Amino acid sequence: QVQLIESRGGSVQTGGSLKLSCAASESAFRSNCMGWFRQAPGQEREGVASISTDGTTKYAHSVKGRFNISKDDAKSTLYLQMNSLKPEDTAMYYCAAVWASTCDLTSDFGYWGQGTQVTVSS
Numbered sequence: 001q002v003q004l005i006e007s008r009g010g011s012v013q014t015g016g017s018l019k020l021s022c023a024a025s026e027s028a029f030r031s032n033c034m035g036w037f038r039q040a041p042g043q044e045r046e047g048v049a050s051i052s053t054d055g056t057t058k059y060a061h062s063v064k065g066r067f068n069i070s071k072d073d074a075k076s077t078l079y080l081q082m083n084s085l086k087p088e089d090t091a092m093y094y095c096a097a098v099w100a101s102t103c104d105l106t107s108d109f110g111y112w113g114q115g116t117q118v119t120v121s122s
Helices: none
Strands: 004-007 008-012 018-024 033-038 046-051 057-059 069-073 077-082 091-098 115-120
Touching: 004 091, 008 069, 018 033, 018 091, 018 115, 033 069, 046 069, 057 069, 057 091, 077 091
Parallel strands: 008 115
Antiparallel strands: 004 018, 018 077, 033 046, 033 091, 046 057, 069 077, 091 115
16 A cells, blocks of 8 residues: 655756656655655665655755755655756665654665656766
């Protein structure tokens, strides 16, 4: 019943922007913690941003000031607005959800989407 489906990835040039979407099932969206992660080929998975039910957000240092995580409760959709994109942002991006006592990028996310590819060319 818990389902997360990412979309809106794509290819952009350095400095461009993309806004990723994650359509969530009702059960997934009832999670008190959601986040975006990414993984580039040959690299380990990296936490990008998280958001709790009260709207508190956390960001990886590498994206802080450039990315913004948000959610639309009415649409049960999680978003990741990515600005000033760099080649090092190239990765498969995943949205995730968890019920956790503390919501941040170290939380034990247990529900994952299939991923959407983001490619940034120099």
